Amino acid sequence: MTAKTASGREIVRNTEPASERAKSWAWHLIMIAVLAIVLYPLVWVIAASLKGNTDIITDTGLWPETVTWEHFASAFDGLAGIPLWKFFWNSFVIAGLSVIGVVASCAMTAYALGRLRFPGRTLMLGIVIATLLLPGQVMLIPQYLIFSELQLTNSYVPLVIGKFLALDAFFVFLYIQFMRGIPRELDQAATIDGAGHFRVFFSILLPLLRPAVITSSIFTFIWSWNDFLGPLIYLYDMEKFPLPRLLQSYSNSEGVTNWGGMMAMTLLSLIPVVLFFLVFQRFLIRGIATSGVKG
Amino acid sequence: MSASPSTAAEPESGTAGEPGAPPDRGARGAAKRRSPGIRGGERLAGYTFMIPWLIGTAVLTVGPMAWSLYLSFTDYHLIRGGDWIGFANYTAMFDDPMFARAVRVTIIYVVLAVPVKLVASLAVAMLLSQKRRGMGFYRAAFYMPSLIAMSVGIALIWKALFSNDGVQDSIMSSFGWDGGGFLGNPSVSILMLVILAVWSFGAPMVIFLAGLMQVPQELYEAADVDGAGKWKKFVHITLPMLSPVIFFNVLMETVGAFQVFGPAYIIGGEAGSPAWSTLFYTVRIYTLAFTDFRMGYASAYAWLLVVAVGIVTLIMFRAAKQLVFYAAEDK
Numbered sequence: 001m002t003a004k005t006a007s008g009r010e011i012v013r014n015t016e017p018a019s020e021r022a023k024s025w026a027w028h029l030i031m032i033a034v035l036a037i038v039l040y041p042l043v044w045v046i047a048a049s050l051k052g053n054t055d056i057i058t059d060t061g062l063w064p065e066t067v068t069w070e071h072f073a074s075a076f077d078g079l080a081g082i083p084l085w086k087f088f089w090n091s092f093v094i095a096g097l098s099v100i101g102v103v104a105s106c107a108m109t110a111y112a113l114g115r116l117r118f119p120g121r122t123l124m125l126g127i128v129i130a131t132l133l134l135p136g137q138v139m140l141i142p143q144y145l146i147f148s149e150l151q152l153t154n155s156y157v158p159l160v161i162g163k164f165l166a167l168d169a170f171f172v173f174l175y176i177q178f179m180r181g182i183p184r185e186l187d188q189a190a191t192i193d194g195a196g197h198f199r200v201f202f203s204i205l206l207p208l209l210r211p212a213v214i215t216s217s218i219f220t221f222i223w224s225w226n227d228f229l230g231p232l233i234y235l236y237d238m239e240k241f242p243l244p245r246l247l248q249s250y251s252n253s254e255g256v257t258n259w260g261g262m263m264a265m266t267l268l269s270l271i272p273v274v275l276f277f278l279v280f281q282r283f284l285i286r287g288i289a290t291s292g293v294k295g
Numbered sequence: 296m297s298a299s300p301s302t303a304a305e306p307e308s309g310t311a312g313e314p315g316a317p318p319d320r321g322a323r324g325a326a327k328r329r330s331p332g333i334r335g336g337e338r339l340a341g342y343t344f345m346i347p348w349l350i351g352t353a354v355l356t357v358g359p360m361a362w363s364l365y366l367s368f369t370d371y372h373l374i375r376g377g378d379w380i381g382f383a384n385y386t387a388m389f390d391d392p393m394f395a396r397a398v399r400v401t402i403i404y405v406v407l408a409v410p411v412k413l414v415a416s417l418a419v420a421m422l423l424s425q426k427r428r429g430m431g432f433y434r435a436a437f438y439m440p441s442l443i444a445m446s447v448g449i450a451l452i453w454k455a456l457f458s459n460d461g462v463q464d465s466i467m468s469s470f471g472w473d474g475g476g477f478l479g480n481p482s483v484s485i486l487m488l489v490i491l492a493v494w495s496f497g498a499p500m501v502i503f504l505a506g507l508m509q510v511p512q513e514l515y516e517a518a519d520v521d522g523a524g525k526w527k528k529f530v531h532i533t534l535p536m537l538s539p540v541i542f543f544n545v546l547m548e549t550v551g552a553f554q555v556f557g558p559a560y561i562i563g564g565e566a567g568s569p570a571w572s573t574l575f576y577t578v579r580i581y582t583l584a585f586t587d588f589r590m591g592y593a594s595a596y597a598w599l600l601v602v603a604v605g606i607v608t609l610i611m612f613r614a615a616k617q618l619v620f621y622a623a624e625d626k
Contacts, residue, residue: 024427024428027422027425027427028427028429030422031422031423031429031433034419034433034437035433035436035437038436038437038439038440038494038497039436041449041452041453041456041494042440044452044456044462045452045455048455105347105348105351108344108345108347109344109345109347109348111344112340112341112342112344112345113345116337116338116340116341116344117337117338117341118337118338118341118342119338121341124345124348124349127352127356127357128348131356133546133550133604133608134356134601134604135550135553135554135597135600135601135604136554137554137577137580137597137600138359138360138363138594138597138598138600138601139355139356139359139360139363140580140584140597141359141363141366141584141590141593141594141597142358142359142360142362142363142366143355143359144584144585145362145590146354146355146359161351161355162351162355164347164351165347165348165350165351165352165354165355166347166348166351167348167351167352167355167356172348196336196340197336197337197340197344198340201344222442225446226443226445226446226447226557228446228447228556228557228560228561229556229557229581232560232581233581233585243447243448244446244447244448244557247447247448247451248447248561251451251454251561259455262451263451263452263455266448266451266452267448269446269447269448270443270446270448270449273442273443273446274439274443277435277439277442281435281438281439284438284442285434285435285438285501
């Protein structure tokens with residue numbers, strides 16, 4: 001109930017006529033039907049990972065007849081002698097570095113593009129917006145050749161360096177949009193009081209940008225947690241694999257025979273994202289609703 | 296808005312001292328001289344703050360784009376190297392059956408996934424915009440899948456759901472379907488990816504919903520007075536008022552759909568199994584570049600994708616000029 005009032009958009013009518021009440025019931029029925037379809041795959045995989053029978057795939061039911069934890073036990077064993085927590089840790093390291101990079105670099109870039117005047121600013125803003133639509137595949141091969149020349153393949157550098165260099169145009173754009181809502185008079189007042197642009201950025205804008213920082217952090221975490229192409233191209237040692245690479249390798253070897261273990265592992269890999277979502281969903285939804293950044 | 300404080304400050308600095316007057320050390324003099332000082336400082340600060348982006352864009356975006364354009368005119372191979380071959384890569388594509396397959400699969404996917412996903416997201420957004428109790432909960436629940444839809448984990452779950460005798464096969468068999476699981480049936484396997492896209496309808500839905508909330512209720516009330524029905528209100532009020540948001544969603548979803556990689560790669564592998572029916576264009580680029588090491592040819596593929604996405608974007612912007620209604624511009 002508190003969550004509902006917090007969102008502040010509900011209109012509760014106490015004196016509804018009967019037809020209005022019937023409409024409300026019909027509405028809820030439709031919503032629940034959509035909800036059932038949307039959540040079915042997730043509920044099914046939870047059930048599948050607990051099912052004791054061997055024909056997990058062919059069982060459409062959502063209620064395991066015999067519950068077993070052995071699939072989770074085999075999932076925790078990981079792959080090729082490397083325990084599952086190691087892959088979790090790798091994913092956390094990559095996602096954590098990405099978050100630090102995005103927050104540091106995109107806020108700076110957005111401050112310059114959104115608040116300061118200097119020659120070339122319009123062109124740079126244009127490039128940022130153009131890269132929103134640019135297919136990344138076109139840079140992939142030369143980037144690989146660069147990192148390979150620098151002997152940085154099989155490390156996390158290629159996966160995170162772009163985040164530290166403000167190349168996530170989505171977030172630069174998000175910060176610019178958000179900064180538009182902060183009155184310029186604040187910076188100007190600080191400037192008149194003698195603060196330089198760095199002071200204005202760090203002491204005035206950055207604290208006010210907190211919601212944008214949170215939104216971009218969560219999205220960056222989730223996107224880099226899910227990222228598969230980068231790790232597929234750059235990482236060879238299983239020791240360094242994040243979860244998506246592990247899942248792919250597992251499905252090619254163990255998963256063929258051990259569906260239960262694979263479903264349990266898949267489920268575990270999704271849990272951090274779902275948890276993040278549950279805790280921060282208001283920031284996420286406000287973030288995409290105001291700036292059009294996608295999940 | 297930004298201009299008003301600076302113009303307000305100007306008369307003050309103008310009256311404070313005549314041009315060429317000796318610099319005085321009082322506060323007023325400092326204020327007078329700050330104006331050009333700020334401009335110079337602002338320029339310096341601007342470039343300083345842009346340093347990471349400038350390096351990144353030069354080294355990891357613009358440089359690589361130029362390089363891959365060059366590579367696309369060579370037969371560069373990761374191990375053997377390569378030479379300039381002119382347009383040979385581009386002409387070779389016309390005789391490449393895999394190119395034709397990849398283009399076909401990708402276009403079918405874009406044409407099916409984008410409209411279905413957007414219609415579904417608009418329909419649910421309109422239902423949600425009725426502002427009933429629990430709207431926030433449903434909105435969040437419907438949004439959640441779009442955060443995980445493109446992950447390897449969900450692609451693996453999809454493989455399980457759509458395998459022979461899997462959930463989809465069992466349900467459809469009871470209605471007389473004998474095509475087996477979509478995973479093994481080349482004539483319908485692309486639908487797995489379309490359904491995956493539609494499943495993640497929550498992201499455009501949230502954007503539609505935000506747009507719907509902005510439509511002034513007075514418009515609907517006025518239409519009610521005029522006796523307009525639901526359909527008329529939808530066509531004459533909702534669609535025009537929502538058209539900038541529709542344009543944004545169509546553009547982003549289309550551009551995104553051309554670039555789907557992870558789920559396609561997990562579900563169909565490098566060969567786009569079964570029978571090349573899930574051979575996405577991006578998967579083909581990946582395989583050519585990183586399995587076959589034919590990076591010159593793969594670069595030509597990638598540049599053609601850029602050109603195709605560019606043309607589609609351009610057409611959409613052109614169409615938007617005719618179709619999109621910007622209420623704000625009337626003011």
